[in-house]
Amino acid sequence: MLQPRLLELLTFLSSESRTLTADELARKLAVSERTVRSDIKLLQQELPADYAKIESLRGKGYQLIVIKEKLFQQYLQETIRVKQERLYTRVETPAERVNHLMQLLLLADSFIKMEDLAQACFVSFPTVQNDLKQVRSLLQQSGLDLQKKPKYGIRIAGTETEKRYFLSAFFSKQASWHKPYSLPDAIVSEAEIRYVHDIVHKFVTENQLMLSDVAVQNLVTHIAIACRRIKDEQYVELAPDAMQDIIQQPAFREAAQLTAMLEAELHLFFPQVEVAYMTIHLMGTDYVSKSKLDGHIGMPDLAAAIVARIYDKTGLDLRLDQELLHGLSLHLKPAVHRHLYGMNVRNPLLEDIKRHYPLAFEAAVIGACAVEKEISIQLAEEEIGYLALHIGAALERSRQTGRKIRCLLVCASGAGSAQLLRYKLQSLFPDKLDIIDTIEYYRLLREKEWDADLIISTIPIESTVTPLPVILVPVILDKEAISKLEAYLHFGQQLRYIKPAYVFLQQDLRSQEEVLTYLTEVLQSDGKVGEDFLAAVYERESMAPTSFGNFVAVPHPIEAIVEETLWVICTLKQPIDWAGKQVRFVCLLCIEKESDEDFTGMYQQLVRIIEEPEHVQKLLKAESYEDFHKALVSI
Numbered sequence: 001m002l003q004p005r006l007l008e009l010l011t012f013l014s015s016e017s018r019t020l021t022a023d024e025l026a027r028k029l030a031v032s033e034r035t036v037r038s039d040i041k042l043l044q045q046e047l048p049a050d051y052a053k054i055e056s057l058r059g060k061g062y063q064l065i066v067i068k069e070k071l072f073q074q075y076l077q078e079t080i081r082v083k084q085e086r087l088y089t090r091v092e093t094p095a096e097r098v099n100h101l102m103q104l105l106l107l108a109d110s111f112i113k114m115e116d117l118a119q120a121c122f123v124s125f126p127t128v129q130n131d132l133k134q135v136r137s138l139l140q141q142s143g144l145d146l147q148k149k150p151k152y153g154i155r156i157a158g159t160e161t162e163k164r165y166f167l168s169a170f171f172s173k174q175a176s177w178h179k180p181y182s183l184p185d186a187i188v189s190e191a192e193i194r195y196v197h198d199i200v201h202k203f204v205t206e207n208q209l210m211l212s213d214v215a216v217q218n219l220v221t222h223i224a225i226a227c228r229r230i231k232d233e234q235y236v237e238l239a240p241d242a243m244q245d246i247i248q249q250p251a252f253r254e255a256a257q258l259t260a261m262l263e264a265e266l267h268l269f270f271p272q273v274e275v276a277y278m279t280i281h282l283m284g285t286d287y288v289s290k291s292k293l294d295g296h297i298g299m300p301d302l303a304a305a306i307v308a309r310i311y312d313k314t315g316l317d318l319r320l321d322q323e324l325l326h327g328l329s330l331h332l333k334p335a336v337h338r339h340l341y342g343m344n345v346r347n348p349l350l351e352d353i354k355r356h357y358p359l360a361f362e363a364a365v366i367g368a369c370a371v372e373k374e375i376s377i378q379l380a381e382e383e384i385g386y387l388a389l390h391i392g393a394a395l396e397r398s399r400q401t402g403r404k405i406r407c408l409l410v411c412a413s414g415a416g417s418a419q420l421l422r423y424k425l426q427s428l429f430p431d432k433l434d435i436i437d438t439i440e441y442y443r444l445l446r447e448k449e450w451d452a453d454l455i456i457s458t459i460p461i462e463s464t465v466t467p468l469p470v471i472l473v474p475v476i477l478d479k480e481a482i483s484k485l486e487a488y489l490h491f492g493q494q495l496r497y498i499k500p501a502y503v504f505l506q507q508d509l510r511s512q513e514e515v516l517t518y519l520t521e522v523l524q525s526d527g528k529v530g531e532d533f534l535a536a537v538y539e540r541e542s543m544a545p546t547s548f549g550n551f552v553a554v555p556h557p558i559e560a561i562v563e564e565t566l567w568v569i570c571t572l573k574q575p576i577d578w579a580g581k582q583v584r585f586v587c588l589l590c591i592e593k594e595s596d597e598d599f600t601g602m603y604q605q606l607v608r609i610i611e612e613p614e615h616v617q618k619l620l621k622a623e624s625y626e627d628f629h630k631a632l633v634s635i
């Protein structure tokens with residue numbers, strides 16, 4: 001569909017049989033002559049070549065030449081009809097009205113009266129007032145606000161840079177892999193996006209830059225918005241010292257090259273401050289030329305600090321993974337630039353990362369704490385997600401997720417039967433069980449310390465004898481015993497973290513605050529957590545919400561601060577809002593401080609729950625601990 005201004009230009013051209021100068025068109029459309037020339041080029045691309053074309057006569061102006069009158073009139077009327085249809089159908093719901101109001105306010109260069117906004121959305125004055133509350137809330141999250149002036153109306157208060165970043169962030173949330181550019185036609189037309197996209201790709205290719213697809217999409221979006229704002233003569237402002245600093249950057253030369261290419265193709269003029277703005281965006285991408293790839297252009301010390309803190313807090317030792325250190329180092333430099341200049345970054349993988357790689361994401365959250373400690377910068381959740389990608393790859397390389405369960409075999413009926421049972425277990429579970437020893441019961445009583453995760457025994461063993469979980473089996477394994485072992489190995493040793501006293505099913509709690517307060521009070525009354533536990537949980541939530549989709553939330557403190565590892569389970573009768581997601585299954589994680597245990601398997605099993613909706617539904621149906629336990633081991 002034609003952008004409204006292009007449609008207005010086409011309508012005006014079609015109403016005149018004479019040649020129209022750029023000055024006439026500029027006055028009619030209330031834009032500059034440079035904008036007219038740019039729009040003429042875009043309109044020429046959009047027009048069906050068989051129906052009509054625009055002739056440019058040097059020194060005289062422009063004239064529309066209609067080749068097939070009937071087909072052209074059909075095209076023009078259909079374009080007008082689609083425009084009207086979009087005006088009437090795209091603003092029916094509150095969300096659509098908020099989008100429409102955002103467009104009107106962000107593109108306005110002066111105050112807009114409330115009556116005009118209500119008319120534009122085809123709703124009453126009170127309705128638009130209510131919608132503007134949501135608009136204000138969204139704006140305030142990005143440092144913008146609504147400013148009211150009696151008899152004049154309202155407008156968005158904020159810097160031009162803040163408005164551009166908001167435009168990008170707000171509409172990029174609606175993007176997808178199939179439609180990466182989701183800016184409305186009223187802001188930037190598809191033709192303009194294509195032009196900018198092609199120019200950026202040419203620039204990247206000519207300079208042999210290495211950019212991800214997402215980085216290219218982010219860059220194209222920001223440039224397209226900048227082009228539109230420059231057309232409207234709305235320019236960014238930078239402090240003189242910031243300008244001088246940016247001009248000295250190597251990326252400034254490349255930004256000047258890119259803006260020159262844009263000027264030539266789009267007939268725009270980029271003042272120096274806009275070239276500096278483009279420099280900021282280049283510095284904020286993960287761009288690096290092939291010739292610089294082996295150079296010291298990253299932040300190796302900060303990368304090392306991140307990996308060291310992860311080891312200190314979780315025991316995950318990735319300190320010697322040079323590929324991880326190099327990847328983090330390269331990523332951190334543009335991430336820091338993005339933060340310093342208030343840039344947003346889109347991470348289309350964020351929800352999938354949180355859901356499928358929770359251990360890597362938690363390690364990245366801890367890494368973000370190291371960044372804050374070292375250079376006083378708080379990384380956004382999207383940035384933390386990108387750190388998690390690097391850490392997740394390192395975890396795969398280290399194969400920590402493939403660790404076998406270390407098993408101690410207790411058999412009282414002699415060496416022969418013990419060996420038979422041992423070999424049978426090894427043949428049944430070669431990739432899951434590591435049988436470290438076969439012993440008699442008296443040795444278990446005598447030697448209390450065993451480097452094992454599990455005991456498989458042919459005789460009953462009281463819990464007072466050993467803290468290790470015990471599975472009782474016959475010497476000759478039957479189907480029931482094999483099923484019992486499969487269930488345990490399938491869900492791993494995580495079953496020992498779940499105790500009946502801390503499983504709360506079908507609760508009638510109505511908010512995130514109620515759930516966390518209730519569970520914390522139970523733990524405090526049993527002496528399991530201290531007074532600072534709840535505050536630590538909220539601190540972790542403030543960094544990135546722990547709601548993962550599929551009705552699941554896994555809250556926990558940012559650091560291990562309890563004496564015993566526990567899963568505190570709570571299922572809810574009705575879903576509650578948890579940072580914008582609906583939640584009915586809550587697993588409050590309590591991780592033992594200074595533990596030497598490898599918690600990779602625990603996170604692996606959490607993934608099994610989180611990523612499959614049918615698994616969650618099984619657990620939500622449970623009304624007793626027995627039902628819950630059966631559902632859990634069947635996952």
